[in-house]
Amino acid sequence: MEKIVALVSDYGLKDHYVGTVHAVIKSTDPEIQIIDITHNVRPFDVVDGAVKLKWSYKYFPLGTVFLALVDPDPNAEPVIVSTERYFVVCPNNGIVSLMAEEEPIESVYLITADHYFLEGKGNFRGRNQLAPIAAELSRLQNPSHFGEKVEKNRLKLFKLPPNVRVSDNVVETIVLDVDSFGNVVLNLPVDKPVRSVEINGKRIEKFLSSFSGVQKGELFISINPEGYLQIVAYMTSAAALLGVKRGQKVRVEF
Structure with missing residues (x-):
């Protein structure tokens, strides 16, 4: 199985942020393929990030790890969301909501394995915490290595207004x-x-x-x-x- 990490973020391409996320993933395992879905999510806009994830996830191979880095709330817990075919590493802020309507969630893990995190690198958890977890997950394909399984209702989800x-x-x-x-x-x-x-x-x-x-x-x-x-x-x-x-x-x- 190919090791793929697919990125969705609001980082843009002007600064160094995307490049250093790539570097952390490749430093973990140079064989991981990184696919940039988009880095032009509207800043801090979780709904926009959820839409971009919805449009794209179904085209990826089995076992792809989606690294969703739209993170307006620093208090949102870092989680791994598992479906039958995919994993999403993200803050618990609703970004998986629209994908989950089509791709049912099987389990949710609260990330606690902080020994994978980069140390002393400032307040950039997309790169320092979530990127190394996504990289290791793409290798191991088992979220239980990275934290505590919690009830699925712990996951924050939103609903769009019905037609x-x-x-x-x-x-x-x-x-x-x-x-x-x-x-x-x-x-x-x-x-x-x-x-x-x-x-x-x-x-x-x-x-x-x-x-x-x-x-x-x-x-x-x-x-x-x-x-x-x-x-x-x-x-x-x-x-x-x-x-x-x-x-x-x-x-x-x-």
């Missing part, structure tokens, strides 16, 4: 994400075209499966690569044109 069926053919949902292109991703998986989307008083009726023949700045509806409904403006930010942000309500007509 509401307004009528037989209308559903009210929310904006789940705005990606780097300004595409407005809704919290609504779909497998067929929809009739219209209404947000901020703007009604969009064009549904397209590709960008072929679309004019720059033209708004339309499509399905994102993960199967969720999205609003797109070709070569332009739909979010900026519509003045929307995550969490806003949207009406979808089928």
